[in-house]
Amino acid sequence: MAARAPRADAVRNRSRVLAAAEQVFVARGTSVSTEEVARVAGVGIGTVFRHFPTKAALIDAVFRERLRRFAEEADRLVASDDPGTAIWEFLTRVAEVAAGKQAWADAFAAADLHDALTPAREQLPRALGVLLNRAREVGAIRPDVTVAELVALMLAVSRVPERAADGAVLRSRVLSVVFDGLRPRPAASPRVPHQRG
Structure with a gap:
């Protein structure tokens, strides 16, 4: 006998709990109680534990x-x-996602998340490699830049203090400076020999 599909209200409740948990964990860290997640989601604690x-x-x-x-x-x-636009959008997103994860650093101590992170470890280099090659072809990025260097740069940008009042603004500014360094340098104009009069 085929398994019954989840009821629509159960699917909605699961989505609400996930959305509330992400909101709470990003804002306050994963030490926040499950009861608080249930309160933000507008469901009972039993509903949270039924799904998780x-x-x-x-x-x-x-x-x-x-x-x-x-x-x-x-x-x-x-x-x-x-x-050209795609590579910068993607790199910006990488920096933003990495910055968001910093608020969850205690999650690594509380649970084994290696399996959850594996898709990103595989997806990021593959997608970034395709974007990098395409951006090189149209001259949007320096030809000597590698995927490993891009990842290292985005992780470095993500370390800009998240809690500071101007953290997001500062990270955006730093990202802009990094992008300027990644763009191809204009070819130097040939020197015109100085002619003596």
Whole structure:
């Protein structure tokens, strides 16, 4: 006998819990209680545990959902008709996602999330490699830049203090400076020999 599909209200409740958990964890870290997640989601604590038996399971599910959306965005940008714009959009997104994860650093101590993060570890270099090659072809990025260097640069940008009042503004400014360094340098004008009169 085939398994019954989840009821529509159960699907909605699961989505509400996931959205609330992401909102709370990003804003206040994963030490926030499951009861607080239930309150923000507008459901009972029993509903949370029905879908996520442990807090570790909830944290894992939130990570997976974020990474799924990230992978979809990466695939969309890879198919873009404008490789030059796509590479900068993708790099900006990488920096933003990495910055968001810093607020969840305690999750790594509380739960084993290696399996949840594996898709991103595979997706990021693959999608970034395609974007990098396409951007090189249209002259939007320096030809000597590698995927590893781009990832290292985005992770460095993501380390800009998240809690500072102007953290997002500062990160955006730093990202702009990094992008300027990644763009091809204009060819030097040939020197005209100085002629003596």
